[in-house]
Amino acid sequence: MSARRSVTVLAALAVAGVWFLRPSAPTVLADSGTLTTTNTTLSYTHGPFYIANVSDQVGPPVCTAPGMCDDYTLNVSVPAGTDATQQIKIQYTYDQSLVSTTDFDMWVLDANGNVVASNTSGISPTVVTIPAVSGTYTVRADPWEPSGETYTGTITLEPKPVASSPPPTDIAPTYTGIGPRFANYPAPSSVGGTSSGEPSIGVNWNTGSAMFVASLQTLKINFNDSTSPAQATWKDVSAFNTSKTSLDPILFTDHKTGRTFVSQLTGQDSLTSYTDNDGAAWTPSQGGGIPSGVDHQTIGSGPYSTSSLTPPNAGLNGFKEAVYYCSQDIAAAFCARSDDGGLTFGAGVPIYNLSQCTGIHGHVKVDQIDGTVYVPNRNCGGQQGVAVSTDNGTTWTIRTVPDSTAAIGNDPSVGIGSKGTIYLGYQGKDGHARIAVSHDKGVTWSKSLDVGAQAGVQNSVFPAVVAGDDNRATFAYLGSATGGDFQSQAYYNGVWHLYTSTTYDGGQT
Incomplete structure (x- = not known):
C-alpha cells in the first residue's frame, strides 16, 4: 500500500x-x-x-x-x-x-x-x-x-529501441579513491528468518545498536567489531501495540537522542510506540496528528527551527527536539508536530495540495543544525523536489529540481549534510538513478547526475539517500543493467542488485 x-x-x-x-x-x-x-x-x-x-x-x-x-x-x-x-x-x-x-x-x-x-x-x-x-x-x-x-x-x-550513441551527458564523473565496503547480515531463523515485508532501519549512535522493523516485527542488532567481519547478534524487541496489525510498517531512530519510533499504519492514523533503551521498554504514542493521510506515513525528528520562534510547549517533558509525523492522502499530504517527544501530536498541516503535487512523497528529514524540515515528492508539476518548512512545520514551500522528470512510481529520498547541503536521489522517468544537490534549501539545484551509468544501470527502484559530513553522501537503490519496461512482469527478465553511489566532494563525483 x-x-x-x-x-x-x-x-x-x-x-x-x-x-x-x-x-x-x-x-x-x-x-x-x-x-x-x-x-x-x-x-x-x-x-x-x-x-x-x-x-x-x-x-x-x-x-x-x-x-x-x-x-x-x-x-x-x-x-x-x-x-x-x-x-x-x-x-x-x-x-x-x-x-x-x-x-x-x-x-x-x-x-x-x-x-x-x-x-x-x-x-x-x-x-x-x-x-x-x-x-x-x-x-x-x-x-x-x-x-x-x-x-x-x-x-x-x-x-525495438537500440542503445543510444553517443553516451548521455549526465553521467556522474567517477571518483578515483577507495569506495566504502559492505557486508550482508541476514536475520537468523531464530528471530524470524529473512522473509518479511517493507523493512526500515535506524541506528542509535549512543549505544551502537541498529534497530530494524519489517512487517510486524522489531529487531535489535548489535555488532562485535573486534572481529572482521563484525559478528551480529539479533534480538526480537517488538512492542505490544506495533506487532498486531499493519498496513505499512516504518521505523525511525533519532541517532543523537537514541529514541526509536515504530509506527504501524492503521488507515487514518497509526499505532506507534517509542523506546529510549533500544526496545527494552516501550511507550505507546498517539500515533500522529489529525487530520492525517491514509498512506505512506513517515516520522522524523530534529531541532526546532532557528528561523522561527520556538513553540511555548517545546521540551516540557525533557525531550528537546521536534518530532514530525507526515502522511499522504488523495487531495493533500499532512505533517503534524509533536512537542513532547512523540507522545502526542498537534493538528496535521497540509504540505501540498492537488494543484502542486501528487503522491507519493518520501520520508521526512530534519536538518540537525537549523531545524529545516524536508519531505521529498516524486511529481510536483512533472518534476521531483521537496516540500520545505523553515518554521517548525507551520507553513510549507514546494521547491523542485528543474531538470528532473516525474518518477515512474518510486518516491525520492533526501539526505542532509552536516552544514545543510541537501542531496535528492530519485528515479527518473527513464528509470535511471539520478541525484541533484542544493546548498540553499532547494531554491537552486546542481545539474542532476546519473549515478548508476558508471555500472550500466538502466532501471532503478527504491532510492534512499543519507548524508554525513556536508560533502559526503551515499545514494542506495536497487538497480538492473537491463533496460525496458520493468513493470512488464511476464517479459522483463532483468536481474536486480543493490547499488550504492557515494560522493566525497559534494556531488561533483
Whole structure:
C-alpha cells in the first residue's frame, strides 16, 4: 500500500465537484482492434469515468460493481519472429490539468488472464511495452482516480529501441579513491528468518545498536567489531501495540537522542510506540496528528527551527527536539508536530495540495543544525523536489529540481549534510538513478547526475539517500543493467542488485 494513494471523502468531494461539469452518464466502450505489420496503430477514447476502482493495491483490479474496469480487446497477428525486432507499445493519455491526481492504471492480460504488463504510476502518459507476439490480449483500464475524465489508448507496433550513441551527458564523473565496503547480515531463523515485508532501519549512535522493523516485527542488532567481519547478534524487541496489525510498517531512530519510533499504519492514523533503551521498554504514542493521510506515513525528528520562534510547549517533558509525523492522502499530504517527544501530536498541516503535487512523497528529514524540515515528492508539476518548512512545520514551500522528470512510481529520498547541503536521489522517468544537490534549501539545484551509468544501470527502484559530513553522501537503490519496461512482469527478465553511489566532494563525483 505504501506506493499508492487511497480514496477518501476528500476524493469523493473532488469527483462530485467535477460531476457537475461533465455529462450526466459515462460512455464506456468495450471494443477491439487488430494490430498487424500493415495496420501498425490503433487508437480509441473511452469515458468519461466517475467511479473510482482502487482494488489493484497488490495485484490486478477486481472488476465488479461498484468498481468497474474498462477493457479493450487487442488482437495481434504478426509473423513468427517479429518480436526479435519489433515491440508493441501501449499508451494511455489523460488530462491531469484540472485534477493532478487523475489516474488510469493499465493492466495487460493474455488470453488466459495472466498479467503480461502493468503500469500503476498515475502519470500521464501511462506506457507499457510487450513483445510483438500473435495472440489475443485484454488491455484493461482501471479508473483508479478518474475525476470525471476520459482517456485515450494508443497501441503501436514499433521497432525495438537500440542503445543510444553517443553516451548521455549526465553521467556522474567517477571518483578515483577507495569506495566504502559492505557486508550482508541476514536475520537468523531464530528471530524470524529473512522473509518479511517493507523493512526500515535506524541506528542509535549512543549505544551502537541498529534497530530494524519489517512487517510486524522489531529487531535489535548489535555488532562485535573486534572481529572482521563484525559478528551480529539479533534480538526480537517488538512492542505490544506495533506487532498486531499493519498496513505499512516504518521505523525511525533519532541517532543523537537514541529514541526509536515504530509506527504501524492503521488507515487514518497509526499505532506507534517509542523506546529510549533500544526496545527494552516501550511507550505507546498517539500515533500522529489529525487530520492525517491514509498512506505512506513517515516520522522524523530534529531541532526546532532557528528561523522561527520556538513553540511555548517545546521540551516540557525533557525531550528537546521536534518530532514530525507526515502522511499522504488523495487531495493533500499532512505533517503534524509533536512537542513532547512523540507522545502526542498537534493538528496535521497540509504540505501540498492537488494543484502542486501528487503522491507519493518520501520520508521526512530534519536538518540537525537549523531545524529545516524536508519531505521529498516524486511529481510536483512533472518534476521531483521537496516540500520545505523553515518554521517548525507551520507553513510549507514546494521547491523542485528543474531538470528532473516525474518518477515512474518510486518516491525520492533526501539526505542532509552536516552544514545543510541537501542531496535528492530519485528515479527518473527513464528509470535511471539520478541525484541533484542544493546548498540553499532547494531554491537552486546542481545539474542532476546519473549515478548508476558508471555500472550500466538502466532501471532503478527504491532510492534512499543519507548524508554525513556536508560533502559526503551515499545514494542506495536497487538497480538492473537491463533496460525496458520493468513493470512488464511476464517479459522483463532483468536481474536486480543493490547499488550504492557515494560522493566525497559534494556531488561533483
